Amino acid sequence: SQKIEQNSEALNIQEGKTATLTCNYTNYSPAYLQWYRQDPGRGPVFLLLIRENEKEKRKERLKVTFDTTLKQSLFHITASQPADSATYLCAGGLGTNAGKSTFGDGTTLTVKP
């Protein structure tokens, strides 16, 4: 079955450093990948979407890449801040509007001052 794997359950970094989160997909070829942020006790919040024909996308301090050869997406937060501490979810979709995205378990990022 199609699977999204986020390699690290937890990532701890120092404030000001770049956080890099990994998302790997297996058994399917998503047309796009999405990244969401989830704070404790809240629903996920959409951050960025990257399509399979795009190598890189940026939004403020966020950057996401899509490597179809490695079957991987990397999510970077530059100049990280304690307020970036949250769980980040990766989801891979097939290119329809039918809600068929598969979600990973998430990586919990802690940024220490």
Next chain:
Amino acid sequence: DAGITQSPRHKVTETGTPVTLRCHQTENHRYMYWYRQDPGHGLRLIHYSYGVKDTDKGEVSDGYSVSRSKTEDFLLTLESATSSQTSVYFCAISLTGEGTDTQYFGPGTRLTVL
């Protein structure tokens, strides 16, 4: 928050009782979804709807049913709750167009089945 509310926000019930969770949206979106989120399993799709009275199953639909009689409301029913259905349930909508299903989630309902 895309105008999504869920009720109740918390519920404790006993095994074998029926439970209905409600998702309400105010912006007339066509697609609505129910997920459950459990440690070690991430978000898993239970059922989704692509219009009034049009629903389909997700990957973990056993033990759940849904109904959508109005655009704004999507109900999730556990006919006879079991302890394995203890979870956090999220409703979501997606914005159609451009062939993607970017989703906007409600605040969640924490359900405990004793």
